[in-house]
Amino acid sequence: xxxxxxxxxxxxxxxxxxxxxxxxxxxxxxxxxxxxxxxxxxxxxxxxxxxxxxxxxxxxxxxxxxxxxxxxxxxxxxxxxxxxxxxxxxxxxxxxxxxxxxxxxxxxxxxxxxxxxxxxxxxxxxxxxxxxxxxxxxxxxxxxxxxxxxxxxxxxxxxxxxxxxxxxxxxxxxxxxxxxxxxxxxxxxxxxxxxxxxxxxxxxxxxxxxxxxxxxxxxxxxxxxxxxxxxxxxxxxxxxxxxxxxxxxxxxxxxxxxxxxxxxxxxxxxxxxxxxxxxxxxxxxxxxxxxxxxxxxxxxxxxxxxxxxxxxxxxxxxxxxxxxxxxxxxxxxxxxxxxxxxxxxxxxxxxxxxxxxxxxxxxxxxxxxxxxxxxxxx
Numbered sequence: 040x041x042x043x044x045x046x047x048x049x050x051x052x053x054x055x056x057x058x059x060x061x062x063x064x065x066x067x068x069x070x071x072x073x074x075x076x077x078x079x080x081x082x083x084x085x086x087x088x089x090x091x092x093x094x095x096x097x098x099x100x101x102x103x104x105x106x107x108x109x110x111x112x113x114x115x116x117x118x119x120x121x122x123x124x125x126x127x128x129x130x131x132x133x134x135x136x137x138x139x140x141x142x143x144x145x146x147x148x149x150x151x152x153x154x155x156x157x158x159x160x161x162x163x164x165x166x167x168x169x170x171x172x173x174x175x176x177x178x179x180x181x182x183x184x185x186x187x188x189x190x191x192x193x194x195x196x197x198x199x200x201x202x203x204x205x206x207x208x209x210x211x212x213x214x215x216x217x218x219x220x221x222x223x224x225x226x227x228x229x230x231x232x233x234x235x236x237x238x239x240x241x242x243x244x245x246x247x248x249x250x251x252x253x254x255x256x257x258x259x260x261x262x263x264x265x266x267x268x269x270x271x272x273x274x275x276x277x278x279x280x281x282x283x284x285x286x287x288x289x290x291x292x293x294x295x296x297x298x299x300x301x302x303x304x305x306x307x308x309x310x311x312x313x314x315x316x317x318x319x320x321x322x323x324x325x326x327x328x329x330x331x332x333x334x335x336x337x338x339x340x341x342x343x344x345x346x347x348x349x350x351x352x353x354x355x356x357x358x359x360x361x362x363x364x365x366x367x368x369x370x371x372x373x374x375x376x377x378x379x380x381x382x383x384x385x386x387x388x389x390x391x392x393x394x395x396x397x398x399x400x401x402x403x404x405x406x407x408x409x410x411x412x413x414x415x416x417x
Contacts, residue, residue: 062087062372067391068129068415070094075395084350084357086388086396087372088130088413092174092344096416099170099344100125101134101154101304103146103409108159108200109216110146111139111406114387115394118412125155126414131389132335132346135160135305136381137408143220144202146408150305151181153297157239159214161185161199162293165307166378168337168411172299176339178309178376181293185210187268188288193279197268199240199291206273210289212240213261221257225275227268228252228259229287238264242297248287304380304411310366311338311377318362331359333386333399337411338369338377345372346413348388352399359399381407 064072104112150163162181198209229248231237333351351359369377
């Protein structure tokens, strides 16, 4: 056993010498348990909510800050704004990394997000969690193969609900916000042609649409029944002439194929695979992997799912963890698979109506892009 793993074995066992507390789980809802683990040696303050994901009345979902890609809100605010028809929220943690700068696309999640079956953000290069139709969690890198075919037969690669550069194109859906917030290029307003399912967008689907309107200049309004293909000015010069009424093909394939997925959220890096710590200390490891910060992580084994927040940047309470320490913790908790989510000031755990960890930014909750929420079916 490595030195790091041995250290975390001690963390999870009561010892008089270190003052560490064991993972003493308390039931907070049927099938759901919570533990607060402390260790004076760090010091560390760790919050763990775990549940049996084989119970049919428990399921995970995601949120967006204001129901749109644009904008930020705290974890409690996002939980409070969820439709009551989805069920009773029991626990929630902050989600993916996101665009935090005050720019037009502030709030854009970095990677894949699927919300109630709708793809609201496309994949990035790091890993994502998704829940399959049988309720089982999976983790992998998802590669986007998004393409649009313009008449007569020009196929281009496109992004999805993300900032568009001058030489690229991106598909923008009504879930983005009120308008595209672009400032140049050409935008094609697309409508469904009635021959296939149109909106909301789903991973893996292939649909056809027609060009309802061609708008130069950008900032096109996003209506509930339209998508917009935003094309940068440099790319426009390389495309054939376009006209309203023409048919457009849309391919939202991803690898691996994700069909009928209702919940997905990205993060990274992966921490644990097949029970193995992916970040054991090695010579020459990048400095940022050794930094201790507040952390949020998720993990699972064959039966249980774990939502974990480690407090940090509070020397008297908890110094936070680096990735080797966080991965070792997830292994000791019993995870076969685990991945990191956004951390630092974003790290938040909400449980049964209140925030139970200690946010690092002077106790002030950070506004974040999305959350991962545990629901109990109505």
